[in-house]
Amino acid sequence: MDVILSNIRALVPGRKQFHLDLRRFVAEQITRSWILMVWLIAFTAFVGWYTIGQLSAAPGSTTTVLIIWALTVYMTVISELQKDHTPLTFWLKENMYNSINNVLVTLFLTLLILAGVRAFYSYAWVNASFETDPITSNEERPNEITVDDALAAYRVDFSNFPEGSSLPPRVILENAAGTPIRQVTLTKSADDPNIVIEELEDIHTGASWGSVIENLPNILLFRFRDPVIQWRIWASIGVLVVLALPSFVVYRGERYRGTTTRRLLTWAWVASPLIIFGLLYGLTAEGPLQVVDPDQIWGGFVLTVIISVFAIVVSFPIGMLLALGRRSNIQGIPWWVTYPVAIAITIWGLLTTTPANLEASRNTAETILAYWPLAVPVLAFFFQRSFKGNVVAAFSTGYIEVVRGTPFIVVLFMSIILFPIFLPSGWDISGVIRVLLASALFSAAYLAENIRGGLQALPNGQYEAADSLGLSAFNKYRLIILPQALRAVIPAIVGQFIGLYKDTSLVYLVGLFDMLALANGISSQNNWLGIRTEPYILLMVIYFLGSSLMAWYSRRLERQLGVGER
Amino acid sequence: MTATNTKSMGEDVIVCHDVHKWYGDFEALKGVSMRVRSGEVIVILGPSGSGKSTFIRTLNRLEEHQEGSISVDGIELTHDIRNIAEIRREVGMVFQQFNLFPHLTVLENITLAPIHVRKWSRERAEEVGMKWLTRVGIPEQAEKYPGQLSGGQQQRVAIARTLTMEPKILLFDEPTSALDPEMIKEVLDVMRDLASSGYTILAVTHEMGFAREVADRVIFMDAGQIVEENVPSNFFTNPKEERTQRFLQQILNH
Amino acid sequence: MAQGSIDPSGRRFKLPSLLDVRVLGVLAQLAFVVGFILVTVWFINNILSNLDALGESQFICIDGSSKPRCSFDFLSSDAQFELAETPIEYDPADSYWRALGAAALNTLKVIVSGIILATILGTFVGIARLSKNWLVANIAKWYVDILRNTPLVLQLIIIYFSVLLALPQIEEAIKIPGIPIFISQRGVNFINATFLPSAGVWLAFLVLGLIQAQVLWWILGRVEEQTGRSQNRFLWPIISFLAIAILGWVFSSNDTNQSILLGRQLQVEEISDFETLMLQRYDVNTLGEIDMLVANEVMTQDAVDELALSLCVLRDAPSEVNFTAQLRQRGIPYTVRRLSSQSRATSSFADGDCEVYVAPTAVLAGERDILENPNSFLLLPVQEAPVRWSIPRIEGFNFVGGGKMTTEFTAVLIGLVLNTGATIAEIVRAGIQSVSKGQSEAARALGLSEGQRLRLVVLPQALRVIIPPQTSQYLNLAKNSTLALAVAYPDFWNIANTTINQSGRSIQIMLIVLAFYLSISLIVSLMLNAYNRRIQLVER
Numbered sequence A: 001m002d003v004i005l006s007n008i009r010a011l012v013p014g015r016k017q018f019h020l021d022l023r024r025f026v027a028e029q030i031t032r033s034w035i036l037m038v039w040l041i042a043f044t045a046f047v048g049w050y051t052i053g054q055l056s057a058a059p060g061s062t063t064t065v066l067i068i069w070a071l072t073v074y075m076t077v078i079s080e081l082q083k084d085h086t087p088l089t090f091w092l093k094e095n096m097y098n099s100i101n102n103v104l105v106t107l108f109l110t111l112l113i114l115a116g117v118r119a120f121y122s123y124a125w126v127n128a129s130f131e132t133d134p135i136t137s138n139e140e141r142p143n144e145i146t147v148d149d150a151l152a153a154y155r156v157d158f159s160n161f162p163e164g165s166s167l168p169p170r171v172i173l174e175n176a177a178g179t180p181i182r183q184v185t186l187t188k189s190a191d192d193p194n195i196v197i198e199e200l201e202d203i204h205t206g207a208s209w210g211s212v213i214e215n216l217p218n219i220l221l222f223r224f225r226d227p228v229i230q231w232r233i234w235a236s237i238g239v240l241v242v243l244a245l246p247s248f249v250v251y252r253g254e255r256y257r258g259t260t261t262r263r264l265l266t267w268a269w270v271a272s273p274l275i276i277f278g279l280l281y282g283l284t285a286e287g288p289l290q291v292v293d294p295d296q297i298w299g300g301f302v303l304t305v306i307i308s309v310f311a312i313v314v315s316f317p318i319g320m321l322l323a324l325g326r327r328s329n330i331q332g333i334p335w336w337v338t339y340p341v342a343i344a345i346t347i348w349g350l351l352t353t354t355p356a357n358l359e360a361s362r363n364t365a366e367t368i369l370a371y372w373p374l375a376v377p378v379l380a381f382f383f384q385r386s387f388k389g390n391v392v393a394a395f396s397t398g399y400i401e402v403v404r405g406t407p408f409i410v411v412l413f414m415s416i417i418l419f420p421i422f423l424p425s426g427w428d429i430s431g432v433i434r435v436l437l438a439s440a441l442f443s444a445a446y447l448a449e450n451i452r453g454g455l456q457a458l459p460n461g462q463y464e465a466a467d468s469l470g471l472s473a474f475n476k477y478r479l480i481i482l483p484q485a486l487r488a489v490i491p492a493i494v495g496q497f498i499g500l501y502k503d504t505s506l507v508y509l510v511g512l513f514d515m516l517a518l519a520n521g522i523s524s525q526n527n528w529l530g531i532r533t534e535p536y537i538l539l540m541v542i543y544f545l546g547s548s549l550m551a552w553y554s555r556r557l558e559r560q561l562g563v564g565e566r
Numbered sequence B: 001m002t003a004t005n006t007k008s009m010g011e012d013v014i015v016c017h018d019v020h021k022w023y024g025d026f027e028a029l030k031g032v033s034m035r036v037r038s039g040e041v042i043v044i045l046g047p048s049g050s051g052k053s054t055f056i057r058t059l060n061r062l063e064e065h066q067e068g069s070i071s072v073d074g075i076e077l078t079h080d081i082r083n084i085a086e087i088r089r090e091v092g093m094v095f096q097q098f099n100l101f102p103h104l105t106v107l108e109n110i111t112l113a114p115i116h117v118r119k120w121s122r123e124r125a126e127e128v129g130m131k132w133l134t135r136v137g138i139p140e141q142a143e144k145y146p147g148q149l150s151g152g153q154q155q156r157v158a159i160a161r162t163l164t165m166e167p168k169i170l171l172f173d174e175p176t177s178a179l180d181p182e183m184i185k186e187v188l189d190v191m192r193d194l195a196s197s198g199y200t201i202l203a204v205t206h207e208m209g210f211a212r213e214v215a216d217r218v219i220f221m222d223a224g225q226i227v228e229e230n231v232p233s234n235f236f237t238n239p240k241e242e243r244t245q246r247f248l249q250q251i252l253n254h
Numbered sequence C: 001m002a003q004g005s006i007d008p009s010g011r012r013f014k015l016p017s018l019l020d021v022r023v024l025g026v027l028a029q030l031a032f033v034v035g036f037i038l039v040t041v042w043f044i045n046n047i048l049s050n051l052d053a054l055g056e057s058q059f060i061c062i063d064g065s066s067k068p069r070c071s072f073d074f075l076s077s078d079a080q081f082e083l084a085e086t087p088i089e090y091d092p093a094d095s096y097w098r099a100l101g102a103a104a105l106n107t108l109k110v111i112v113s114g115i116i117l118a119t120i121l122g123t124f125v126g127i128a129r130l131s132k133n134w135l136v137a138n139i140a141k142w143y144v145d146i147l148r149n150t151p152l153v154l155q156l157i158i159i160y161f162s163v164l165l166a167l168p169q170i171e172e173a174i175k176i177p178g179i180p181i182f183i184s185q186r187g188v189n190f191i192n193a194t195f196l197p198s199a200g201v202w203l204a205f206l207v208l209g210l211i212q213a214q215v216l217w218w219i220l221g222r223v224e225e226q227t228g229r230s231q232n233r234f235l236w237p238i239i240s241f242l243a244i245a246i247l248g249w250v251f252s253s254n255d256t257n258q259s260i261l262l263g264r265q266l267q268v269e270e271i272s273d274f275e276t277l278m279l280q281r282y283d284v285n286t287l288g289e290i291d292m293l294v295a296n297e298v299m300t301q302d303a304v305d306e307l308a309l310s311l312c313v314l315r316d317a318p319s320e321v322n323f324t325a326q327l328r329q330r331g332i333p334y335t336v337r338r339l340s341s342q343s344r345a346t347s348s349f350a351d352g353d354c355e356v357y358v359a360p361t362a363v364l365a366g367e368r369d370i371l372e373n374p375n376s377f378l379l380l381p382v383q384e385a386p387v388r389w390s391i392p393r394i395e396g397f398n399f400v401g402g403g404k405m406t407t408e409f410t411a412v413l414i415g416l417v418l419n420t421g422a423t424i425a426e427i428v429r430a431g432i433q434s435v436s437k438g439q440s441e442a443a444r445a446l447g448l449s450e451g452q453r454l455r456l457v458v459l460p461q462a463l464r465v466i467i468p469p470q471t472s473q474y475l476n477l478a479k480n481s482t483l484a485l486a487v488a489y490p491d492f493w494n495i496a497n498t499t500i501n502q503s504g505r506s507i508q509i510m511l512i513v514l515a516f517y518l519s520i521s522l523i524v525s526l527m528l529n530a531y532n533r534r535i536q537l538v539e540r
């Protein structure tokens, strides 16, 4: 041991003394418990095994990592021994090498990340193709496969394969192989009685970004990319920009507080969804703002934005009313009204409907159901006990809880299937609008809970102060309660909006052309058969950027609201 | 009762008769009867949980009483929203926790109710509000937010807010209990000032000095009942009831 | 003091004015009720007229008439669609009821396993986010960020199409060395425990063992309290539990129920004699050489099967599992014919289709007497173990034996677990962070060990913060399981949707769907509320 120590000392260009209590170090880092010891041995072996594997897979980068790792560990150890840390070694000691275990974990994770990055890099860049017209680009590399090869490779039965079949050969091969094959053509050779399959394999084995590049306008704008109506998108964005720019000045600081400018701007913001809706939906049967069929025209990222924004805008007032309704403590229907009515209904039901139903009942379930009037007093009892006869609170609570218990996708299907049944037969609402309404009604329930949280967080004193000043109930909520409660729940509402933004990806299941539907569609385009991953990656990026941007903004807002005015 | 009044006092402005109040099964007020004449300053004392807050909060309908009658300024306190609104306009209340509106500036806090309840113009409300802010000694804080003020300043803003409504009666519920000692004086000074300018005041407070000095009458409550009503000089030196003596002993020994 | 001079109006009954808050309240309520009823009536009117337009098929009864009470009768008719996977037996000729029931079980399967796995994953990641290692903390953070900021359905689709379907085919299934798990495009096949009838007895022993261990633990605790001497409160209960478990195993492993019937000419007296028999047949020194013969193409697989021990098995006989498990242990090749009825099995055996007849002892004893020359047959008992491992192996183009998770199920499960795990990680992290540093320091100051500090101080307080949001995450998982539709996993919603398309009864099915998911929500929140209350009680 002494030999090693003196060697280390010799390595260090320093005058300072080491403070190494080896026994204590071993006791703290290794022999503290036998579980730790076993773990360290096993983990060391594993990391060693993995490192060797990586060394053979990618010698260059692995060696670099190993050298850097060894060097930094060495530096950190020396600095620690001398109790003289540079900022770097101190950070390393605190965050990377704070125990033997972490020294190993750091190495392992670095190598793991490196392997992942390497794999993705070669998939997404080195081996990737950015060609938007794959067929022409690959024609030079035919690769012949005979029927026998194909049989061996894919266990495909070509005996029934009709000559000049219109079925794309790659579909057959794919079915047989179970995996997508990029490019195949099938021809009948003249001198060989066997069918010869020419497989035009892609030059690249990585991503086909061409599929994404070619479809990008489609995914973003869908049919709005038609130049005749495309200007409406830009006009909508323009409206937002025109409103946003002055907002940065007007809503910041005290200068414009309570001024007409600020009030006007606020009203403009409130009206902007209507204007933009008018632009995107259209106003007249003819002319530049011709009404479009949203089922045909709205799609892609535009549809995602439309649904999430309008759902949140529409759901806001509904959610507010529901929240106030659930918390309302107005005088309920008194028990001496509820109970007699309930009992009257029960008696009436038992006398008039039960005998007939009993007669007609075909099984036990129907027999039990025939006694439905007995449930009425029970319900009345719970109604009085839980809601003190307050119908508004009962309705709001029921609505909120039922909607929150129902999956969004069920709500979407209900809107598509049940709206036509619930509305008079003449009313023909397009699918997109149904989904829009359903999303709004759905998110209203969640919004209501958020707002209720904000209301509950308000101290009772605020209500009392408003009351004692003689404010009317309407003014109390308008001027005192809601401004505070809503401000407190802005982050929650942004969170709700992010949820909606992500949830719009479900509308493809009810047949709308959102981004996901279009991405799925790529895999059946002739040029890009079977290509799925690339468009999915694009969508991941779009959703991730959108959501994290909003989440970041919401956090900033939270911080801003935390200080200053409170 | 035999109050020896030093000030000239007018009509009865508050008349309570046998007021009962239940919280569920718990009876917080067990038949409280009293009357307050215009211009009187009354301090309510009593041990914690005796129903002091509950009582003065029933006077402006922050709590609803179930039995008995209360009439304020000749208006009977019923469930009728017109009566309630009327009474709240005439009765101002100052809370222990100030209950300022944190999202409004001090001046907005003060002018809010006059504008929306009394339907004053903004100019008039601001003029009167500034007058009261000056009176409580903090006109320079008008544009700040409540969160930026000290506790004593906040309580003075709360008093100014109440007074801008020009109420006839003022209710104080332990206005100094949430304050540091040096701030208590600021608030008590304002209260003294108000007492001497002829407001009818009902105050729950543990400030014995204030009670002795300013009150026309002291009311001692225990367990939801009025145990003793007396002029301060007698109350503190020569209480009638044994329960009062025990209470006084307890607080004076501390 | 003031008496009698006031008008005691409080006692008098007065008609409340119209502006009385109570009257206003009730009026508002009544207006709401009336409005509600009007809207409902309007809806019902629309529904009725729309249904009229659809024809009366919605309410068709079995006898052909049409009454509203028959709205749900169609559920008893044949479903006529396949289910890709079912936990219970199901056939397209079964009713919609059964289809929906099977699908409901599929949903429950996803929810229960998802909740358990997501909790484990979320807890680990939540702790990892607080790791002292910068890399670990940041990887955890990125995992959480990416999963939480992208839509679940997209994640599911990527997992399904881009990951799971890109896995190798069955023949090249990924094997994890040492662990019998096979991962392929068609799902995950894994080793699985098969419970035989005697497992019931053994489980009873296990329960007994658990109870006594608990009692012993408690008694040792009392002794510790009274004598003040520290007792080994973990070792003894564990030892006694193991003892009882082993005892139970021996006790329940009986050999009276399960038997095989075979001809005496095979010269097999015990099961180990099969080994010698096979060595002779294949003319090898060890049974392991048979595989070599196939690999070196000396012998074809068909030839091996030709010589293998042939069994006739009465379908569903537990003795098959027991017997074949023992054959596999010894490496004896065998072929199985499963026969569905006793008479067919016996005649098959009598015709010499197979050498060994596997069935319960009682059956074999009876059937032996029917055979022509009963004494030339030997009834050999088979040792039954309560639980046996079933290891998957490839037969033809499929795996047989073991447990299986289909690709669709795996995709839904992974997606839900990864997604919910990310949210739970955030909740756990916030929970742990909510326990103030002071608490930990106080615990250390009291001299509690690290483990005690976590268990007694940090965890109970963190749990109080963690559990309410956790509940809503579990509910979210339950609701999100409906996204199985995107990868065609036959969950309840998927099959309900199929049923709507097939039968056209949208209102009825939607009602059932609502009832199903609402009751799941209700049950999960009731259970967690109860747990929550317990935690809060412990707190006090």
Ligand SMILES: Nc1ncnc2c1ncn2[C@@H]1O[C@H](COP(=O)(O)OP(=O)(O)OP(=O)(O)O)[C@@H](O)[C@H]1O
Residues within 6 Å of the ligand: B023, B026, B028, B046, B047, B048, B049, B050, B051, B052, B053, B054, B055
């Ligand atoms: N909202 C309520 N619900 C139930 N009981 C209440 C409520 N408010 C007050 N009480 C009870 O009524 C009694 C009187 O309360 P009150 O607040 O009037 O006491 P207090 O005299 O003001 O006491 P303190 O000096 O501590 O403020 C107490 O016993 C209290 O527990």
Ligand SMILES: [Mg+2]
Residues within 6 Å of the ligand: B052, B053, B054, B174
């Ligand atoms: Mg009080």
